[in-house]
Amino acid sequence: MPTKNAQNVLKASEAAYSKLPKVSSELLTLTYGVFIQQIFKTTYRIEDVNAKLLEIGQNMGLRIVDDFLSHIVFERCSSFTETCQILVGSGFMYFFGVSGTILSWNEENSQCVFLLKHNLLNNFVEIPAHLEGLKYNNMLCGVIKGALNAINFKVKVEEVESTVYGANDDVFSISLEELLHDETGE
Amino acid sequence: MESFFVFNRKAQCLLHIDWDEGLVHKNIDHEKDNIYGFLFVIRDFISSLAPFEGQIARSIKTNNFALHYFQTLTGYRFVCITKVDVVDVYDHLVTLYKEQFVPNVVLNPMYELNSNLDCIETGLFFNYVRDEFPSIVLGKT
Numbered sequence: 001m002p003t004k005n006a007q008n009v010l011k012a013s014e015a016a017y018s019k020l021p022k023v024s025s026e027l028l029t030l031t032y033g034v035f036i037q038q039i040f041k042t043t044y045r046i047e048d049v050n051a052k053l054l055e056i057g058q059n060m061g062l063r064i065v066d067d068f069l070s071h072i073v074f075e076r077c078s079s080f081t082e083t084c085q086i087l088v089g090s091g092f093m094y095f096f097g098v099s100g101t102i103l104s105w106n107e108e109n110s111q112c113v114f115l116l117k118h119n120l121l122n123n124f125v126e127i128p129a130h131l132e133g134l135k136y137n138n139m140l141c142g143v144i145k146g147a148l149n150a151i152n153f154k155v156k157v158e159e160v161e162s163t164v165y166g167a168n169d170d171v172f173s174i175s176l177e178e179l180l181h182d183e184t185g186e
Numbered sequence: 187m188e189s190f191f192v193f194n195r196k197a198q199c200l201l202h203i204d205w206d207e208g209l210v211h212k213n214i215d216h217e218k219d220n221i222y223g224f225l226f227v228i229r230d231f232i233s234s235l236a237p238f239e240g241q242i243a244r245s246i247k248t249n250n251f252a253l254h255y256f257q258t259l260t261g262y263r264f265v266c267i268t269k270v271d272v273v274d275v276y277d278h279l280v281t282l283y284k285e286q287f288v289p290n291v292v293l294n295p296m297y298e299l300n301s302n303l304d305c306i307e308t309g310l311f312f313n314y315v316r317d318e319f320p321s322i323v324l325g326k327t
Contacts, residue, residue: 062299066260066292070284150260152195182195182226182261 006085009074010099013090016071017097025120032121036136050135057142058149065147068094080153080176081109087144088114096120103171111175113160116140119170122163136164137172144174154178187320188251188267192287194300195261197222201303203316225255225263244276256280262287266323278323286314 002010039049068091077083088100100116119137127134135141141157148155156175161167192201199218204211211217228243245254247270254266254275264279264287291297296307304312 059299063292066258066262066288069259070288152261183197 002085002089003078003082005075005077006082006089009072009086009090010093012072012074013068013094017094020094022097025123029120029123029125032139033125036134046131046133050133050138053135053138054142054145057139057144058146059142060139061143061146061148062150064095064143065150068147079109081105081112083148083151083153084112084114084174087147088112091147092116111173113171113173116170116172119163122170125164127164132165135159135162137162137170141172144172148174149180152180152182154180187272187324188269189265190267190315190319191218191221191263191265192303193218193222193225193263193265196300198300200300201312201315203312205316205320221253221265222263225257225265229257245273254279256283258283268323272324275323278319282315282319286311290314 161171256279
């Protein structure tokens with residue numbers, strides 16, 4: 001159940017999203033597809049492409065978290081669960097226009113599974129048989145990982161199910177590995 | 187307005203500007219480390235002392251100068267050292283972060299994260315802080 005803070009942030013991010021300049025979703029979908037093709041030209045192995053997408057996503061996440069925090073003002077989150085509620089609900093709403101839904105948490109509240117309906121990156125996509133294993137949404141996983149890293153959460157984000165492989169919706173999991181601390185220098 | 191610093195969460199000083207030309211730094215690297223360490227300790231001290239969570243120090247004054255400070259959730263620390271009579275720089279630092287730092291530095295693809303802000307790629311931000319920020323802060327006090 002989202003906290004009151006998370007609900008307020010979702011409203012604020014919907015309002016902020018409506019004011020932002022937008023591009024057509026087909027442009028984003030096709031650009032992303034061509035982008036992945038381009039990465040394949042530089043590195044032929046699927047594992048390397050997956051790793052490269054994750055790295056690019058992380059670099060993006062480190063930056064866009066400041067964009068989100070500077071535009072949406074909200075109270076400090078009281079727990080990792082609240083942070084994930086805000087990230088999945090409002091973070092995706094602010095940048096993507098669609099909100100994710102958290103499906104479940106594990107017992108220790110350190111791992112969640114969330115669903116993203118209408119993931120427009122996957123429109124029109126078919127993965128050929130010889131490229132099975134490609135994690136098409138790995139850049140999104142990297143963005144979440146980078147964003148949480150910037151606020152001192154070390155997490156592992158994985159694609160559990162993907163519409164490009166025939167699932168009904170895209171499902172991801174976020175697992176908290178470690179809490180980081182600001183460095184104190186030498 | 188005497189000095190301005192920007193630190194990141196890895197204790198690196200990304201930017202340092204001095205307006206007071208008469209100010210002599212004996213060992214500037216040591217001074218930067220001291221400022222970062224002081225802010226780190228003050229944050230811990232206040233969180234242990236405060237009656238409820240979320241308390242932050244906005245400014246610290248001595249009889250000679252005032253240190254104004256804003257820290258983002260992502261660990262960027264904006265520090266402004268001014269004369270004692272200057273008040274309320276916190277809101278200006280927040281506005282600086284939102285309107286100048288995020289669009290011109292963080293979202294700037296030409297800027298490599300955690301590198302020095304005194305470069306061509308972040309010229310807009312650097313020039314704004316050096317030329318316009320003091321008059322905005324001092325003009326309204």
